[in-house]
Amino acid sequence: MNTRASIRFALAAAITAIVSALPHLAHAQTTLAPAAQTQAAAVTRPFAPPPESSMPATGDFGATVRLGQQIFLHTGELAGKYVGNSLNCASCHLDAGRKADSGPLWAAYVSYPAWRSKDGKVSTLAERMQGCFLYSMNGKAPPANDPLMVALETYAFWLAQGAPVGGTLSGRGYPKLPAPAQVPDYARGGQVYAQHCALCHGDDGQGQTSHGETVFPPLWGPRSFNWGAGMHELQNASAFIKANMPLGLGGTLTDQEAWDVAKFMDSHERPQDPRFTGSVETTRTRYHDSPWSMYGRTVNGHVLGSQ
Incomplete structure (x- = not known):
């Protein structure tokens, strides 16, 4: 057999082997890939909360969402009896709680209940929010069933539509910095x-x-x-x-x-x-x-x- 014929023979054998393996490869992709792809997507796909223009305009639910947004923006004015300083929720959670890498409210909603070393226990979202009033607002914690707490949680729920629950969500909290090259001065x-x-x-x-x-x-x-x-x-x-x-x-x-x-x-x-x-x-x-x-x-x- 000459060299050209040998090459054709080898290529034909390789193609035959690949074709024979395709059903097994397809089966492996079907059984293994979806879970891996779903997990990767949950980690890497950026989440975008719904635009403000889509906020429900009517009904009790829509009114509660809008109230929650206004409390978030004007906390001292609308929740003054629980606030002891001049900060609003949006002072630290920028763009009305929408901005990634700024403690966004949509990421908090899908991350609780969760263990918190600060609390020494598993805390609910309501308890996390109560802590914000106690510490960041230098005030006192509203009761969990207070209408303003219900409104804040409802606003968070609306922002989090479509976000995966309990997973690692890009933009949650603040991005960690590496240890400083020099001692902070x-x-x-x-x-x-x-x-x-x-x-x-x-x-x-x-x-x-x-x-x-x-x-x-x-x-x-x-x-x-x-x-x-x-x-x-x-x-x-x-x-x-x-x-x-x-x-x-x-x-x-x-x-x-x-x-x-x-x-x-x-x-x-x-x-x-x-x-x-x-x-x-x-x-x-x-x-x-x-x-x-x-x-x-x-x-x-x-x-x-x-x-």
């Missing part, structure tokens, strides 16, 4: 703050209001979140800042700048942790035993948390 952070943050939040960190409405929230001081809020921890604050700040320019700060300015922001005094035991040292040991918490640390001669 107060002085460097102050420079970043002056250059990129003070225009909106003020040289004194007290934010800006317009006609009594908070436009840019205070970042420390008596009208800001308290020492129990997750944003007081450097890993949370730096991740939020990196992804979202300056407003509309998220991702423009370096990782180190985000860590440094988080250190600067969280090294200022703020309202006391409502779990305060009567001793800053004991409260730190019990609730803030973390390298990322500034509570109980001494900065510029002042022990944070001692007012």
Whole structure:
């Protein structure tokens, strides 16, 4: 047999072998691929909440969704008896709870109930929201059956239409930053703050209001979140800042700048942790035993948390 004939023979044999194997390959793809593809899609496919224009306009359900959105945007005005500072839900959960990588409300809805080390138990979405009022709003937790809680949960449910329940959802929470190359530094952070943050939040960190409405929230001081809020921890604050700040320019700060300015922001005094035991040292040991918490640390001669 000449060389050309040998090649034709080998190709024919290879094609025959492939054709013979096709039924088995098809069966394997049918039985294995859908589960793998579904899992991959749940992890990588970006979720988009429904557009605001599709919000139901009539009926009790539509009215409750719209009320939940308004409470989210104007929390102090519409839920004032449970709010102790000048923040709104949307101060930290941007674009009315819609923005990915900004603690979006749609991701929270499909992620609870869940174990939370902060609570030491499995918490419901309602309990998670109550914690926001207690810590981030420096207020008190509304009863779970309060109409405003029902409205907030209904708004979250509407935003989460089509989101996979219990899976890993892209855009949930804040994207984690790698450990900083250098130890976060107060002085460097102050420079970043002056250059990129003070225009909106003020040289004194007290934010800006317009006609009594908070436009840019205070970042420390008596009208800001308290020492129990997750944003007081450097890993949370730096991740939020990196992804979202300056407003509309998220991702423009370096990782180190985000860590440094988080250190600067969280090294200022703020309202006391409502779990305060009567001793800053004991409260730190019990609730803030973390390298990322500034509570109980001494900065510029002042022990944070001692007012």
